[in-house]
Amino acid sequence: MKYRYATALNCIDGRTQIPVTEWIINHVGVDFVDLITEPGMDRVLSHGSWHEIDKIRRNAIVSIDAHNSHVIAVVGHYDCAANPVSDFQHLDDINNSVQTVKSWCLPVEVIGLFVDAQWRVHVIPN
Numbered sequence: 198m199k200y201r202y203a204t205a206l207n208c209i210d211g212r213t214q215i216p217v218t219e220w221i222i223n224h225v226g227v228d229f230v231d232l233i234t235e236p237g238m239d240r241v242l243s244h245g246s247w248h249e250i251d252k253i254r255r256n257a258i259v260s261i262d263a264h265n266s267h268v269i270a271v272v273g274h275y276d277c278a279a280n281p282v283s284d285f286q287h288l289d290d291i292n293n294s295v296q297t298v299k300s301w302c303l304p305v306e307v308i309g310l311f312v313d314a315q316w317r318v319h320v321i322p323n
C-alpha cells in the first residue's frame with residue numbers, strides 16, 4: 198500500500214502539532230503529515246531572510262520528492278512566542294506566507310491555516 202502524504206510548514210510550538218496534523222489528515226484526506234518546523238513559521242515565510250526561507254523550501258522539496266506530497270499547509274497560530282502579533286496580523290502573515298510558497302512553483306496545492314485560542318484550525322481564504 199502506498200501512503201498519501203501532505204506537508205505542514207508549522208511553528209515549533211508543540212500545542213499546534215496534533216490539531217494541525219489531525220485537521221490535515223481529516224480534511225485533506227492523507228495518511229500522514231510531514232512536519233517542517235521553525236519558530237514562528239508564518240513570520241519567517243512572510244518576513245524572513247532569503248537564507249531562512251530557502252532552507253524551508255529545500256526541506257519541502259524533500260517531502261514532495263520522497264513522499265509525493267500534493268499539499269503544503271502553511272500554519273500560524275494564536276499566542277506564538279516567535280511571532281507575537283495580533284490574530285489579524287497572523288492572517289496577513291499567513292496569506293503572505295502562502296504567496297511565498299506558491300512562488301516556489303512546486304507541483305502542490307498551498308493552503309493557509311490558523312490555529313486559534315481553542316486550538317481549532319481554520320482555513321485562511323486567499
Ligand SMILES: [Zn+2]
Binds near residue numbers: 209237238274279
Ligand atoms: Zn509559534
